[in-house]
Amino acid sequence: MSRQVIDLKTVWQTALGDLEVALSKPNFITWFKDTTILTIEDEIVHIGVPNSFVLTWLSNKFHKDIFVVLQKILRETPIRALQFEIVRSATPTATKTKLGRLPIDLTSQASLVDQTPSVDRSDATRMTTSLNTNYIFENFIVGTHNRLAHAASLAVAANPGSHHNPLVIYGGVGLGKTHLLHAVGNQILADHPKKRILYASCEQFATEYVHAIQTRSMDHFKKRYRDADVLLIDDIQFLSGKEGTQEEFFHTFNSLHQNGRQIVLTSDRTPQAIPELENRLSSRIIWGMVTDIKSPDVETRAAILTQKCRDRGQQLDQDVIELLAKTFQSNIRELEGALNQVLAYCELEASVPTLSVVEDIIKNQYTETRLSVTSDQILKLISGYYQIGHQDLLGKRRNKEFVYPRQIAMYLLRYELSFSYPQIGREFQKDHTTVMHGVDKIEKELRKNPRLQHDMSHLKDRLYHHAAG
Ligand code: ADP
Ligand code: MG
Numbered sequence: 001m002s003r004q005v006i007d008l009k010t011v012w013q014t015a016l017g018d019l020e021v022a023l024s025k026p027n028f029i030t031w032f033k034d035t036t037i038l039t040i041e042d043e044i045v046h047i048g049v050p051n052s053f054v055l056t057w058l059s060n061k062f063h064k065d066i067f068v069v070l071q072k073i074l075r076e077t078p079i080r081a082l083q084f085e086i087v088r089s090a091t092p093t094a095t096k097t098k099l100g101r102l103p104i105d106l107t108s109q110a111s112l113v114d115q116t117p118s119v120d121r122s123d124a125t126r127m128t129t130s131l132n133t134n135y136i137f138e139n140f141i142v143g144t145h146n147r148l149a150h151a152a153s154l155a156v157a158a159n160p161g162s163h164h165n166p167l168v169i170y171g172g173v174g175l176g177k178t179h180l181l182h183a184v185g186n187q188i189l190a191d192h193p194k195k196r197i198l199y200a201s202c203e204q205f206a207t208e209y210v211h212a213i214q215t216r217s218m219d220h221f222k223k224r225y226r227d228a229d230v231l232l233i234d235d236i237q238f239l240s241g242k243e244g245t246q247e248e249f250f251h252t253f254n255s256l257h258q259n260g261r262q263i264v265l266t267s268d269r270t271p272q273a274i275p276e277l278e279n280r281l282s283s284r285i286i287w288g289m290v291t292d293i294k295s296p297d298v299e300t301r302a303a304i305l306t307q308k309c310r311d312r313g314q315q316l317d318q319d320v321i322e323l324l325a326k327t328f329q330s331n332i333r334e335l336e337g338a339l340n341q342v343l344a345y346c347e348l349e350a351s352v353p354t355l356s357v358v359e360d361i362i363k364n365q366y367t368e369t370r371l372s373v374t375s376d377q378i379l380k381l382i383s384g385y386y387q388i389g390h391q392d393l394l395g396k397r398r399n400k401e402f403v404y405p406r407q408i409a410m411y412l413l414r415y416e417l418s419f420s421y422p423q424i425g426r427e428f429q430k431d432h433t434t435v436m437h438g439v440d441k442i443e444k445e446l447r448k449n450p451r452l453q454h455d456m457s458h459l460k461d462r463l464y465h466h467a468a469g
Contacts, residue, residue: 386405
């Protein structure tokens with residue numbers, strides 16, 4: 001099926017059909033209403049969206065889902081990236097996709113597939129390289145918190161394979177690691193369009209590896225990863241405990257490294273701190289350059305907000321920017337989420353919101369997500385994160401491995417759900433002074449223990465990400 005024959009509208013309808021199954025209904029309608037495929041050019045799928053709000057959500061949250069679905073549908077037509085673009089609704093029905101017609105008729109999907117000449121199945125995996133073209137150096141703000149990581153990434157992008165190999169960027173959730181990783185890939189691709197850039201999340205690497213074993217296509221898997229000129233693997237902490245995947249990663253790493261190919265990795269902690277990671281692997285990973293990203297200071301947060309507004313052709317008053325920058329401190333993703341709310345409001349109301357309106361929006365957004373979180377979710381999260389049973393978390397045993405997570409759970413109930421001390425006491429069958437003591441201890445510890453700060457930001461991210469999704 002040549003590219004000209006592809007009916008973009010049908011492709012998108014099919015994709016929407018698949019996505020609708022995977023997402024909850026309200027989520028789906030909110031984010032995919034009035035979206036469309038504009039063109040596919042140079043292996044980049046240009047997706048039209050109605051406003052900046054949707055643009056950010058789709059590119060941040062659903063980028064991978066959309067990519068995977070489109071790739072599956074387009075099969076033989078290689079795609080390497082998605083580009084989201086705002087389409088002002090001047091041309092209504094022509095480009096708009098009617099959600100009313102969903103879910104799409106399965107027969108149209110089947111016929112689309114039928115037209116495709118049989119392809120080597122392995123081709124499907126060849127295309128999983130997905131660079132997000134919205135993550136580039138030009139819109140990445142540099143501050144003291146990320147200066148080194150940024151400089152190292154630039155150096156790698158300018159001379160792949162010769163400096164800092166591998167480059168490892170580590171840091172907490174939502175601080176810009178993935179953005180930098182894509183920026184390196186996008187830059188190299190812009191300078192050397194022929195270079196094979198392979199981006200994959202660590203989970204994707206692991207899944208593909210298992211799939212390769214099951215389908216006896218290891219040769220193909222090996223070739224795919226070892227042929228890359230630049231290998232970008234996101235979130236390598238997920239290698240933890242996966243022995244087979246680690247082994248394969250080790251060999252891939254060595255093969256690429258010996259051949260002078262560039263490797264860039266990200267992680268939420270230093271490689272040495274990843275549990276159940278083989279020594280020979282962690283020691284090899286730190287051969288090149290290891291650099292961290294910290295939380296940005298308030299000025300940098302304001303600069304990031306200004307940049308995000310500019311990216312979307314929007315403007316906000318300085319005092320509004322400052323309010324947002326002061327309110328959202330530790331996580332840039334959260335900061336951006338708040339900005340999105342405000343920008344969406346601007347667009348809906350066709351106005352520039354005042355400080356007090358923004359205060360309201362922030363308050364509502366915050367309480368809304370918070371309200372949707374339950375104590376059960378917190379308890380589940382903690383037992384999963386610290387790998388202890390529900391019984392032990394709520395039980396009486398005083399071993400440190402139970403007491404600590406218990407206190408963290410109490411802290412979260414207190415500060416995220418505003419539970420009273422006696423209320424928390426009832427959950428754990430403890431009296432309220434024990435609860436107060438526990439919450440207090442975590443509060444103090446949070447001030448001086450970076451490890452706990454890191455865990456906490458992780459936990460909150462999971463909690464709200466889960467609640468919002
Ligand atoms: P991580 O991978 O560290 O969890 P991401 O790279 O996904 O974080 O960043 C979260 C969001 O914050 C992204 O939308 C990203 O564009 C934005 N962001 C992070 N750091 C910066 C920065 N320095 N300048 C501009 N945007 C940033
Ligand atoms: Mg990331």
